[in-house]
Amino acid sequence: MTNPMQLIRAARPHPREKLKGNLMEWFHWLLREAEIYDIRYPVKGAFVWRPYGMKIRRNVEAVIRELHDSTGHQEVLFPVFIPYEFFSKESQHIRGFESEVFWVSKGGEAGERLILRPTSETAMMPMFKLWIQDHRDLPLAVYQIVSVFRAETKMTNPMIRVREISMFKEAHTAHADREDAERQVRLAVDIYKKIFDKMCIPYLISQRPEWDKFAGAVYTIAFDTILPDGRTLQIGTVHYLGTNFSKVFEVTYLRPDGSHEYVHTTSYGISERSIAAMLIIHGDDAGTTIPPALAPIQAVVVPIIYGEERKAVMEAASSVAERLRASGVRVHIDDREDKTPGWKFYYWELKGVPLRIEIGKRDVEQRSVVLARRDTLEKYSVGLDELEDAVKKLLGEIEENLRRSAWDRLRSSVVKAESLEEARKALGEGKIVEVPWSGDNDCGLKIDELLQADALGIPMDAPADVGGGDLRDLACPDKKASYWLRVSERY
Amino acid sequence: MTNPMQLIRAARPHPREKLKGNLMEWFHWLLREAEIYDIRYPVKGAFVWRPYGMKIRRNVEAVIRELHDSTGHQEVLFPVFIPYEFFSKESQHIRGFESEVFWVSKGGEAGERLILRPTSETAMMPMFKLWIQDHRDLPLAVYQIVSVFRAETKMTNPMIRVREISMFKEAHTAHADREDAERQVRLAVDIYKKIFDKMCIPYLISQRPEWDKFAGAVYTIAFDTILPDGRTLQIGTVHYLGTNFSKVFEVTYLRPDGSHEYVHTTSYGISERSIAAMLIIHGDDAGTTIPPALAPIQAVVVPIIYGEERKAVMEAASSVAERLRASGVRVHIDDREDKTPGWKFYYWELKGVPLRIEIGKRDVEQRSVVLARRDTLEKYSVGLDELEDAVKKLLGEIEENLRRSAWDRLRSSVVKAESLEEARKALGEGKIVEVPWSGDNDCGLKIDELLQADALGIPMDAPADVGGGDLRDLACPDKKASYWLRVSERY
Numbered sequence: 001m002t003n004p005m006q007l008i009r010a011a012r013p014h015p016r017e018k019l020k021g022n023l024m025e026w027f028h029w030l031l032r033e034a035e036i037y038d039i040r041y042p043v044k045g046a047f048v049w050r051p052y053g054m055k056i057r058r059n060v061e062a063v064i065r066e067l068h069d070s071t072g073h074q075e076v077l078f079p080v081f082i083p084y085e086f087f088s089k090e091s092q093h094i095r096g097f098e099s100e101v102f103w104v105s106k107g108g109e110a111g112e113r114l115i116l117r118p119t120s121e122t123a124m125m126p127m128f129k130l131w132i133q134d135h136r137d138l139p140l141a142v143y144q145i146v147s148v149f150r151a152e153t154k155m156t157n158p159m160i161r162v163r164e165i166s167m168f169k170e171a172h173t174a175h176a177d178r179e180d181a182e183r184q185v186r187l188a189v190d191i192y193k194k195i196f197d198k199m200c201i202p203y204l205i206s207q208r209p210e211w212d213k214f215a216g217a218v219y220t221i222a223f224d225t226i227l228p229d230g231r232t233l234q235i236g237t238v239h240y241l242g243t244n245f246s247k248v249f250e251v252t253y254l255r256p257d258g259s260h261e262y263v264h265t266t267s268y269g270i271s272e273r274s275i276a277a278m279l280i281i282h283g284d285d286a287g288t289t290i291p292p293a294l295a296p297i298q299a300v301v302v303p304i305i306y307g308e309e310r311k312a313v314m315e316a317a318s319s320v321a322e323r324l325r326a327s328g329v330r331v332h333i334d335d336r337e338d339k340t341p342g343w344k345f346y347y348w349e350l351k352g353v354p355l356r357i358e359i360g361k362r363d364v365e366q367r368s369v370v371l372a373r374r375d376t377l378e379k380y381s382v383g384l385d386e387l388e389d390a391v392k393k394l395l396g397e398i399e400e401n402l403r404r405s406a407w408d409r410l411r412s413s414v415v416k417a418e419s420l421e422e423a424r425k426a427l428g429e430g431k432i433v434e435v436p437w438s439g440d441n442d443c444g445l446k447i448d449e450l451l452q453a454d455a456l457g458i459p460m461d462a463p464a465d466v467g468g469g470d471l472r473d474l475a476c477p478d479k480k481a482s483y484w485l486r487v488s489e490r491y
Numbered sequence: 492m493t494n495p496m497q498l499i500r501a502a503r504p505h506p507r508e509k510l511k512g513n514l515m516e517w518f519h520w521l522l523r524e525a526e527i528y529d530i531r532y533p534v535k536g537a538f539v540w541r542p543y544g545m546k547i548r549r550n551v552e553a554v555i556r557e558l559h560d561s562t563g564h565q566e567v568l569f570p571v572f573i574p575y576e577f578f579s580k581e582s583q584h585i586r587g588f589e590s591e592v593f594w595v596s597k598g599g600e601a602g603e604r605l606i607l608r609p610t611s612e613t614a615m616m617p618m619f620k621l622w623i624q625d626h627r628d629l630p631l632a633v634y635q636i637v638s639v640f641r642a643e644t645k646m647t648n649p650m651i652r653v654r655e656i657s658m659f660k661e662a663h664t665a666h667a668d669r670e671d672a673e674r675q676v677r678l679a680v681d682i683y684k685k686i687f688d689k690m691c692i693p694y695l696i697s698q699r700p701e702w703d704k705f706a707g708a709v710y711t712i713a714f715d716t717i718l719p720d721g722r723t724l725q726i727g728t729v730h731y732l733g734t735n736f737s738k739v740f741e742v743t744y745l746r747p748d749g750s751h752e753y754v755h756t757t758s759y760g761i762s763e764r765s766i767a768a769m770l771i772i773h774g775d776d777a778g779t780t781i782p783p784a785l786a787p788i789q790a791v792v793v794p795i796i797y798g799e800e801r802k803a804v805m806e807a808a809s810s811v812a813e814r815l816r817a818s819g820v821r822v823h824i825d826d827r828e829d830k831t832p833g834w835k836f837y838y839w840e841l842k843g844v845p846l847r848i849e850i851g852k853r854d855v856e857q858r859s860v861v862l863a864r865r866d867t868l869e870k871y872s873v874g875l876d877e878l879e880d881a882v883k884k885l886l887g888e889i890e891e892n893l894r895r896s897a898w899d900r901l902r903s904s905v906v907k908a909e910s911l912e913e914a915r916k917a918l919g920e921g922k923i924v925e926v927p928w929s930g931d932n933d934c935g936l937k938i939d940e941l942l943q944a945d946a947l948g949i950p951m952d953a954p955a956d957v958g959g960g961d962l963r964d965l966a967c968p969d970k971k972a973s974y975w976l977r978v979s980e981r982y
Contacts, residue, residue, distance in 0.1 A: 038621070040618070041569070041617070042577065043570060043572045044603065046570035046572050047570065048567065048568070048618055050567060051565035051633070054565075054566045055566075058566070074542035075542060075545045075546075076539065076540055076545055077539070077540035077657055078540075079537035079538065079539070079657075080638060081654075083533055086533065101597070102595050104593050104595055104607070105593070105594050105596065106642040112534065116595070127529060127531070127532065142542070147571060166568055166570075
């Protein structure tokens with residue numbers, strides 16, 4: 001006879017008061033207490049990944065690699081040094097990055113003027129020139145996961161605004177024409193959606209306004225997510241670079257008709273900011289929940305032992321862990337003798353292990369275990385015969401719940417506003433607002449100024465329905481709106 | 492009825508003349524033609540890993556990670572920036588590295604004096620101080636795989652002497668006492684043996700003489716291998732650092748008896764040089780052989796097609812690849828129509844794929860395939876029923892043969908010499924010589940000078956049998972030798 005799965009404690013998730021009260025204070029607390037990341041390294045804007053954080057990160061990197069490898073990208077590794085001579089070739093690019101560049105020198109050495117890469121377009125282009133001869137060499141799509149460097153003048157923020165971005169996945173591609181390059185832009189957007197879906201991070205996709213596009217791009221498509229304090233965080237960008245870089249680096253290819261044409265290039269990047277977003281979005285006052293697909297430990301077994309029964313309970317716990325491991329679950333037994341079960345519950349909730357398995361004397365007698373969800377704190381009693389099925393079912397439900405709740409919060413945060421007053425009110429409530437905009441840059445900048453917020457850009461993920469109305473530009477009332485402009489307070 | 496495995500071409504390996512003629516010229520040719528690594532990047536001592544090289548490298552990294560993770564090391568990631576103030580604390584360390592340091596600056600910024608890590612002892616120590624409180628926090632063992640930077644003044648050499656060492660695995664550990672730290676040193680030596688065994692790289696283990704130990708170490712144990720031109724290459728080092736670093740960084744722990752003691756630390760490193768050694772040691776005039784455990788492609792299927800039979804041969808080739816993939820072999824079908832089979836043979840031999848599978852019309856009819864070994868060029872005809880077994884058997888034999896041949900060459904290169912004349916002659920023949928040495932540093936340096944070669948150190952991998960003889964120090968004939976000193980020409 002098998003025990004069916006029985007709910008023995010209803011959903012009662014941890015509150016999110018501390019979290020919402022001072023988000024960055026909470027985040028620093030989480031990074032420290034969950035031993036993810038150490039913010040005490042003695043250089044401004046430079047931090048240390050601790051072992052638990054590193055394991056999360058490597059799972060995320062594996063997802064990123066898999067999605068790039070399976071879509072025609074090849075992994076490469078370029079040097080961190082870029083000659084200033086190359087870096088400064090593309091005029092928009094250098095103007096955008098110059099103030100944030102770190103210079104490298106050797107004691108007493110003159111000659112070479114080197115910088116630390118802030119992004120690798122200008123490192124790759126000289127090699128693309130060597131690698132690309134004719135149309136058969138196209139498209140070319142490479143990526144690397146590396147450190148890049150930005151001498152941030154703004155206040156730095158652990159994992160969010162750092163001077164060494166240490167998990168920068170940058171892809172760089174070259175194509176025969178604009179059409180093929182824009183096909184790649186859509187592919188990149190699709191890959192990023194899949195990465196964020198795996199991390200249960202909801203996103204808004206916007207075409208950045210002219211004044212905020214990547215330095216050197218024709219246009220930039222950006223992914224933003226919203227944090228619990230109502231501010232948005234850019235978590236990924238995709239750039240169509242046209243022939244801006246190929247022209248200055250003279251990267252051409254021979255066409256079948258014998259002519260030479262400049263290649264069209266794209267680049268797209270994602271960083272450890274996505275991990276920060278994941279930890280924060282699934283956070284609460286007791287810690288966070290790591291989505292099961294990325295959790296270093298998916299289920300932790302906590303033996304509940306009082307006095308004499310130690311041996312039987314420990315044997316049952318080992319057997320449960322063994323069975324789960326054999327069925328592909330990443331499981332850990334917390335058999336520390338100097339900690340109480342309550343202390344362990346707190347510890348693993350903090351670290352975001354999605355499922356806890358409790359086994360006590362009574363469970364052993366009844367051939368059952370207790371499964372406790374990290375996200376909702378629901379508890380179930382499950383017969384041992386159902387163990388693997390129940391664990392996998394719950395891990396699946398946790399993933400779905402994390403994704404759905406986060407998407408619900410994001411969707412309910414986006415509102416349309418047709419007047420300044422409405423827009424200000426919504427921003428004050430921590431919303432993302434969409435306001436009518438003519439498309440004129442000056443009007444757009446004025447909207448930013450009037451609202452004391454930042455334009456994310458034109459929504460790419462929702463139908464542009466302004467055409468049907470009779471809306472006027474929010475900042476320039478003499479102009480008819482052709483777009484919605486998405487605006488928020490940004491990190 | 493099944494076909495047994497039949498030898499249809501005897502061993503006749505490619506010559507190694509070009510290789511021995513000018514080793515570095517050959518190596519550059521291999522890196523370029525096999526598309527492993529591009530040496531044309533426009534910064535001195537900085538190079539580009541191409542996709543095929545990157546795949547080899549990632550397989551090596553996986554071995555390194557597995558061997559560290561399974562022996563109590565935890566992966567971390569530290570910043571590349573080290574404050575000069577910290578870097579200069581340990582007086583030997585700074586003296587050893589100062590001339591090779593890259594400085595970092597931001598346009599117009601004063602204040603922070605930062606360097607790019609050449610190695611991370613001085614980045615880790617301030618954090619160890621925070622992480623280690625009492626004896627229960629010990630031992631602490633962490634590692635990272637990162638880029639480190641050395642402003643080499645000597646001539647740089649692709650993958651061997653570079654200014655950005657981009658695959659530096661550095662482990663750093665802290666212990667309660669010397670005994671435990673030295674236990675870690677032995678563990679590290681053991682891990683490195685396993686890594687090199689997997690790469691089929693033979694090695695000599697020597698304790699470096701005082702004048703060549705790591706700057707800041709009590710002693711250094713080094714792994715060297717020998718390249719076909721007779722020069723040795725250092726491929727790994729293990730350092731016992733004593734309390735040299737813990738004292739200046741004040742890293743102490745509370746003992747059970749209430750006293751505070753300095754921790755004893757170790758560090759050990761291995762880099763992409765090991766990959767260079769692997770490619771070179773298993774090289775010949777047609778390319779290289781990648782040991783099967785690390786080969787991105789373990790077996791390449793080349794369909795041999797003339798005229799009409801295309802469909803049947805391609806089907807057979809796909810089925811062979813599918814079966815091998817299902818049994819865990821990394822297999823690739825080269826189905827390019829614009830290349831001849833001969834061209835493909837050349838191409839994959841260059842890239843070092845250990846096994847080639849040829850399938851032509853006659854093979855299809857006979858329900859067999861031809862297996863060709865990259866190392867010996869032996870060919871076998873094998874019935875399809877034996878496919879998986881035969882492929883795995885041959886991959887195993889290739890690995891063994893690579894390892895054994897390389898070890899044979901290394902062993903036959905080490906000779907003992909008791910006179911200057913003998914020693915010079917042996918060095919001239921590209922040998923590694925072991926000469927009698929009193930242990931006195933001045934005498935040792937004089938040996939280096941007299942022989943115009945470099946001391947590798949005291950052999951740790953062979954019995955020190957000088958005690959039984961009546962040998963005099965090679966350079967200081969008035970002194971009795973207590974050690975053999977291993978000497979070679981080094982890269």
